[in-house]
Amino acid sequence: MVYPIIRKKFQSNLPKIHGLGYVDFLLNNFKEFQRRYSDSLASVMNQLQIIQKELESSQPFLKAIAEEQHSDLSKIQHNTDTQLIGKAYEVEYIVAATCISKEVPVWCLKRWFSDIVEEIKDIRAETENIEEKKGNEGAMNTVTTHTSSNLARTPKMNEEIVGFKDVIGKLRNQLIKGTKKRDVIAIVGMPGLGKTTLANRLYCDRLVVSHFEIRAQCCVSQVSCKDLLLAILRDVTGEDSKFRANSTAELADKLRKALYFGRYLILVDDVWETSVWDDLVGCFHDANEGSKIILTTRNHDVVNYARYKSEPHLLRMFRNDESWKLLRKKVFGEESCSTDLMEIEQQIAKKCGQLPLSVALVAGILEKMERKEECWKQVANNLGPHIHRDSRAIIEHSYLNLPYHLSCESKSLEDIAVGYLDNLIRRNLVTVARRSSGGKVNACHVHDLLHDFCKERSKEENLLLLTRWDKNDSTDAYSQGHPAHRLSISDENSGHNRELSSSWSIVGSIILHNQCLSNFQVYDILHSFKFLKVLDLKSTTTRSYPIELVYLRYFAAATKKSIPSSIANLWNLETLILENRHGGWSLPVILWKMVKLRHLNTREGFVTENAEELQENTSPETLSIAQFFSVKDVKLVLEKTPNLRKLSCELKSVDNFKDHELTLPPRLETFNIHGPLVISGKASPFCISAPNLKNLKITTFHLVPCHLSNIGLLQNLQVLKLYCITFDNEEWEVREGEIPQLRFLKLNLCGSVSEWIVSDDAFPILECLFLRFCKNLQEIPSCFQDNSSLTSIEVDHCNKSVAKSARDIWKIQVEDYQNSGLQVLINGRGYVNSDSGLIVNEAFQVAATIEKLPPLWKDFKNYLKHKQKEMIVEDLIVRLRIEEDNKAAERGSKENSIMNRANIVEGRPNNSKKRKKAGQ
Secondary structure, three states: OHHHHHHHHHHHOOOOOOOOHHHHHHHHHHHHHHHHOHHHHHHHHHHHHHHHHHHHHOHHHHHHHHHOOOOOOHHHHHHHHHHHHHHHHHHHHHHHHHHHHOOOOHHHHHHHHHHHHHHHHHHHHHHHHHHHHHHHOOOOOOEOOOOOOOOOOOOOOOOOOOOOHHHHHHHHHHHHHOOOOOEEEEEEOOOOOOHHHHHHHHHOOHHHHHHOOEEEEEEOOOOOHHHHHHHHHHHHHOOOHHHOOOOHHHHHHHHHHHOOOOOEEEEEEOOOOHHHHHHHHOOOOOOOOOOEEEEEEOOHHHHHHHOOOOOOEEOOOOOHHHHHHHHHHHHHOOOOOOHHHHHHHHHHHHHOOOOHHHHHHHHHHHHOEOOOHHHHHHHHHHOOOHHHHOHHHHHHHHHHOOOOOOOOOOOOHHHHHHHHHHHHHHOOOOEEEEEOOOOOEEEEEOOHHHHHHHHHHHHHOOOEEEEEOOOOOOOOHHHHOOOOOEEEEEOOOOOOOOOOOHHHOOOOEEEEEOOOOOHHHHHHHHHHOOOOOEEEEEEEEEOOOOOOOOOOOEEEEEEOOOOOHHHHHOOOOOEEEEEEOOOOOEEOHHHHOOOOOOEEEEEEEEEEOOHHHOOOOOOOOEEEEEEEOOHHHHHHHHHOOOOOOEEEEEEOOOHHHOOOOOOOOOOOOEEEEEOOOOOOOOOOOOOOOOOOOOEEEEEEEEEOHHHHHHHHOOOOOOEEEEEEEEEHHHEEEEOOOOOOOOOEEEEEOOOOOOEEEEOOOOOOOOOEEEEEOOOOOOOOOHHHHHOOOOOEEEEEOOOHHHHHHHHHHHHHHHHHHOOOOOEEEEOOOOEEEOOOEEEOHHHHHHHHHHHOOOHHHHHHHHHHHHHHHHOOHHHHHHHHHHHHHHHHHHHOOOHHHHHHHHHHHOOOHHHHHHHHHHOO
């Protein structure tokens, strides 16, 4: 009775969702397991080889399923492939139980192997019958097969909104021309109506942007108050990581002070209960300047609770003509619809129930189909009246139409994943939230309905379980031992111990959030889950390395312990991310010999030693962040890592780099190099032999003309970022033909450059120019006036002459070349558009701040008004601090004087003690 019980329990915990690529993964590991554990597997080697042969024979069948998933035989095929994948899971478990865990008796394993051999043979016989039936039936494939090599194009970031034109005009007027009091513009409606899309359209509207000095946004979606405050602070200040160590109360205080100067617009999306509003509203002061908060919610109680002056806007349903226009735009873009599809297209649009989300999801299905009337009719027939009542139905339909994916031997896992993500974006299931300067997707999000669907479906399929560890709750899914293949655990009450359920032993992925585990809990995880492929412990500090988890492919952790040589036991490891919380450490040479390791990131840095022992053709494709002391080690590492595609490194000293050139690996596409914190004034090496380099970031270096010329010879460079760079003679010259493919250029804290000489034919396809804290730069070269590819110029804390040259460029681009799409931002707040021209709000902010000064500051206030044309906000704050210190010395510590000063300096961190005293 033991064997049936063990097997039944294991099968009940398997993920139900089919994953055709899992068989590929298992077969790839078979040979390595047989080599490493030949003694342990000797008694079952014959059965194992038979299983391997049968699964290899099933590969053409699985490939056919992926290509013909929507044929008439799809249900039969689905049942068969599910059985095959289930056997693959069982084989993996048995092999691990035989070689590693020793949890199952040997006689039980032998019987299990024998049974699986017979069962796989039966399944193979069934697949042959299906192949015969398929030969007699013409299965119609209605969906174009997606492969990883056929990457879908992604939608434009600033895509014009379809529908709600009347609503946009009304709400825009409320934002710009409404009350001077702080006000809440609330948008309320059922899920899927487009509240978030409409709110973002208003947030990015040109007239709205030019009206507000400060803008920030956050999406609630049931995340913590601290995360919301961090998101808003990031937009307001441009900083991110520096605030993460602060408490929620400290973050709220910083945000309140950051919003003190200037008119602000805050977008708070998807507020689901009134307590969230209570957490945030205290940060939004009212200075009678017309600040506004855009709030979206599906909850009418939230709207009534948060309303101020303006009436909340109840978002209407789409009109039929709007549904039709959106469907056509999503499916055809700028192309026209054929006449034979127009009638069925209108039927489909009408059946979407006037719900924009439904229209977008159905468009994602239609776009991947052949443009034939019979194919589209199948979709129309599946869209019943339930769509209007139940959005989950259309999401389910989109889910079922996703393509099956198999591995692609000619592509890396990352490239395949990019293809999958692009496919989801193309189907309108995923929305791009942020892109890198090179155009890659950095962050994305899904609609809250889709998010709920994914959570429910993954739980049903035993695939993923999101759970919380709460010391006051003994009824959560974790304590009940519900099976899941992947765990995402958050713990708001970290520090307490929780026993791990034995039914979770086959878990393949654990990700921990917001918690600090005890050493006992870490030990328990490392010894209880033998099948882990993904382990993310970055939120806690561990003293252990999971050297027994041989299936592990991804490991991330914060640790104080050096990397042991036994890490080589993790022969499947592909990604290693370590945050060192103790100090610098050495990278063991054995790590470079791990043949599958492709991504190595030690965020606090490491020092390579004994680089001469490295083997040729070591595996890593991404390396971040390596600290080098010796030029010899740098050159050796670069020579012996020809597969590197991305490298981030730091040089502790440039003295011993003099007269050396670094030859970059031929496949390198991204190179971030950081010099010493103090620029010594000595030239640093730069290499021109990087034929495929696309992204280059250089920080804290002194560059002489020959180095700049070398950069100019990088023919495929698309993104160039120069941070804290000093130049010879305070000059940078870009000659004709240099960096011909550059699309994004950023100069940050390059205070030494005063003259920038650019040939008329340089930067022919530049799209984005960003200048920040280039205090000595005199102007932007006039050649940019004729650059028709420019889409944005951003100037932040530079000379007024630089801002003026940006204005001149915009004027010529718009008036002479009709490039009305060019956007120009000054100090993060000013904005250019063809209706209102350039608005530089730095001067407005200075003037507004001066006007706020109390009567006791009358004389100094008049002085500031006389000087205000020469000042930026930064200068004003310095002058206010000096004057405040002078007054403090004169008046001493009288309470009334302190109170007056508190009104001026609120928002300045170095006066926090004085404000605290004033508020007592």
